[in-house]
Amino acid sequence: MSTETTLLFNITLMLVIAGICSILLKKIKLPAIIGYIFAGFLLSPYIFQEVVINQDLVSIFSSIGIVLLMFYIGLELNLGGLKKVASYAATIVIIEMPLMVIIGYTAGVLMGYALGEALFLGVVISCASTAVVLGIMRDNKNIDYRLSRAVTGILVLEDIGFIIILAVASPIMGTTSSGSIFSTLLIIAIFIGITVVIGLTIIPRFLEWVNKHYPGEILFLVGTGFAFGLALISSSLGLSEAIGAFLAGILISQADCCDTMIRKVEPMKEMFMAIFFLSIGMQLDPTLMWSGLGLAILIAVIFVLGKVLSIGIGCMVANFRSRSAFFVATSMVAMGEFSFVVAKQALDANVITNGLYASIVGAAVITMIALPLVSKSSPKLFNWFVKHLPKRAFETLDRMENSRLEVRAKVARSEHAKHMIRRQLLYVIIDVVYVIAVLLGINVLVLLYSTGQVILFIVAVVMVLPALVHMSKRMRVISEIMVSTIPNESGKDRSKRLQAFKFFNNVNSMALFVLMLGIILPLLPKPEGLPISPIGIVLALAIVVWLAWDTINSRYDKVAAILSRSFTDLKEDDDHH
Incomplete structure (x- = not known):
């Protein structure tokens, strides 16, 4: 044919x-x-x-x-x-x-x-x-x-x-x-x-x-x-x-x-x-x-x-x-x-x-x-x-569902709560940008200098850890703001508020963990010839950071405060205009 x-x-x-x-x-x-x-x-x-x-x-x-x-x-x-x-x-x-x-x-x-x-x-x-x-x-x-x-x-x-x-x-x-x-x-x-x-x-x-x-x-x-x-x-x-x-x-x-x-x-x-x-x-x-x-x-x-x-x-x-x-x-x-x-x-x-x-x-x-x-x-x-859910599991999930929807609806009606959540999210965004910038900068140094890669890896972990801790705290604050709209007068209200806080805190923490996993694992430098595994180094550095936490934390707080103040000032200028 x-x-x-x-x-x-x-x-x-x-x-x-x-x-x-x-x-x-x-x-x-x-x-x-x-x-x-x-x-x-x-x-x-x-x-x-x-x-x-x-x-x-x-x-x-x-x-x-x-x-x-x-x-x-x-x-x-x-x-x-x-x-x-x-x-x-x-x-x-x-x-x-x-x-x-x-x-x-x-x-x-x-x-x-x-x-x-x-x-x-x-x-x-x-x-x-x-x-x-x-x-x-x-x-x-x-x-x-x-x-x-x-x-x-x-x-x-x-x-x-x-x-x-x-x-x-x-x-x-x-x-x-x-x-x-x-x-x-x-x-x-x-x-x-x-x-x-x-x-x-x-x-x-x-x-x-x-x-x-x-x-x-x-x-x-x-x-x-x-x-x-x-x-x-x-x-x-x-x-x-x-x-x-x-x-x-x-x-x-x-x-x-x-x-x-x-x-x-x-x-x-x-x-x-x-x-x-x-x-x-x-x-x-x-x-x-x-x-x-x-x-x-x-x-x-x-x-x-x-x-x-x-x-x-x-x-x-x-x-x-x-x-x-x-x-x-x-x-x-x-x-x-x-x-x-x-x-x-x-x-x-x-x-x-x-x-x-x-x-x-x-x-x-x-x-x-x-x-x-x-x-x-x-x-x-x-x-x-x-x-076919067990009765207890169904009742727990139902309460969580109702609490979640109720809290989101109340937050949507509260300008103060929305403002506070936006502010905390701004801090989280600054932390994320900081983490990405640090890791990208360290990767550039790894490409430029073939020696000292292990030291650069250690520096990256030490610089990133404070931001991770701060992000975790800020997600907890967001959870507290979200449940603050629930009344806290009776024992039933306090129980409902506690359940809602646990739910939002767990969900926010999991979302943060997945986000950081997707950012840090690809960008964290992987030096060749490490005497021990990267996980072992991270654990050892976590102990060192914990011991020197006050010094590292105060330095990071100053950097974050300067950045957040700059963003806030810019936003207020835009609002005035």
Whole structure:
């Protein structure tokens, strides 16, 4: 057959088989996405070897589907919607992703894997599939508009977070990375900053001019061309093409012609997304899948339980009701498509075996198939869980839930409490910036001076410890401020206040621990040739710092006071103006 005939045959076969499979599965009330994956499995070279589908063609169409999906999501969300979800979505992701890496790493160690393999497992389960989650969420009646925006914001930030985690973990896993953690953060900040600043100034006005003077199809070509251009730049910088496409949608959403773009993009997005899901099914090797089925199921279970737990904790910190937190968590239990890419890189670098690679791919597919069933059944699962909780545990959790919501509501109405919390959070931010600045400075010195690395490591630990202690104290003060709105007159009130304080203090401390773990571990210098383990040095230094605490603490207090006074003075000047 000629090239043109082969191309038409491949496209026809993929679309027809995908359509037939989705219709059949819809008859038994399964989502169309599962039909697409099954169609890909049927068209894979492992089933009908006589039917050969061009893998490069499928890969290209899949990438187009991801770009169009994220472009469409950006158009629908718009800048105003992104601002509303950014704060609590960031809170959830900062807590959830490090927890998932820790859960995966711990599971890998318990299963007997080496450091690189265990860390690889933690990395690949840290991110959910943007395409699968958003594709299935449209049919999920349990997710309303507010929760769907939250899920979208979490997924976008997860894509960014995954790039950062991969940059940190790649040297330890033994795979290649696009750069250091510092260069990766710098690239992300510069790319997003320049794109947003220049884009908001030019793009909406230019598209409105095109819409006014030219037909709708030209508007569609210009808009999608801009989306693919940003996706190309994003990909060439080592980031996900999804980030660039999403930014393009956000920028174009500020134009008055946004609704026209949404109507024109949607049909093409649907077709290419079907091929994306079909490509997932084509990667399934039945022989490898069967040999590693037990491990694949175990990894899938670890991912689902870990995702529900970590996102649930993040949502609770972000003040979601427990029911809403459970719905958000269960709507994201599909391993990301990035896991296929990272697994292939790790396999090529001999970090993992063929068996673990096949199990990771199998686990990802299992979660993608399970997601629509889990998310659809989330109300029944939540009610079952509540019903089967021991009475005492239910009463304790119920009191904590009511206290948490009551305290948050009272704090929202108290200007004094909000002012005090903001002030303490400002101190925490200063402490975090101080820790990052110290560690980055020490890393620069480590690069400049090959000798004395152990001394620099000791200096870094001594300089960072006071800030960590201060942050812990300030989180405790925030917890005290939050519960100060609860009356303290009767014994019942005092008991309620104590329970609320324990809850907020534990949650705030855990959030701080996860945040610091994600900052300190990647940035703490790792000198070669240490006579004892870094953990031993840290413990020894902790004893030294404790003995000399008064001197170190007084010096740090002076630095923090100067910085906080400067920020406060600037804020008061802004208020006066």
